[in-house]
Amino acid sequence: MSREIVGKLKADGEDFEWYPTTSKILNVIKGDLREDVSILDCGAGDGRALEFLTDGSRYAIEKSNYLMSLLFEKGIVITGTDFNQSTLIDKEVDVIFCNPPYSEYAAWASKIIREANSEYIYLVIPSRWTSSNTIKLAIEERGCEAKVLGSDDFLDADRAARAKID
Structure with missing residues (x-):
């Protein structure tokens, strides 16, 4: 399924670095969540993460017209089309x-x-995030703490990539 979607995105000029979050990563996150939470997925792709993580309210920000049509079919509320x-x-x-x-x-x-x-x-982000002054400053300004739930990669993912993530 992912290969077909990526092919369509590339053909339409809408491949904005969509790398579906792996089941392994989603399982770690779901294990940390309480049930039926409302979730906003920024860069929601085809909505598979939202469908897996919650039965509660699902909201998305997504740029690709094709992926937005898939979100709409799944009943996911689109709250924006340009994250920035x-x-x-x-x-x-x-x-x-x-x-x-x-x-x-x-x-x-x-x-x-x-x-x-x-x-x-x-956030599913590259392990190098710990060296990002921009992220460190945002955490400090927010007065929150960061906790790494796990580390993984996308080498065996539906759409493989070399990134190592936390």
Whole structure:
């Protein structure tokens, strides 16, 4: 399924670094969540993470028209189409989840940390995040703490990549 979706995204010029979060990663996150939470997925892709993580309210920010059509079919509420233009503070949810484009992970992570109107944030980001001053500053400004639930990679993922993540 992922291969077909990636082919369609590439053909339509809408491949914005969509790498579906692996089942292993999603299982770790789900094990940390309480049931039926409301979740906003920033860069939601085809919605598989939202479907797996909660039976509660599901919201998405997604740029690709094709992926938005898949989200719509699944009954996922689209709250924005451009992450950089979206304001997160007015979207009150229990959890914000994001597996961002890794070429922009520090900017996405720091924006989410600063603007999130949620109790919890789950980010699937490169292990090098610990060296990011942008992320460190956002955590400090928010007065929160970061906790690594696990480390993994995308070598055997539906769409393989070399990234090592926390």
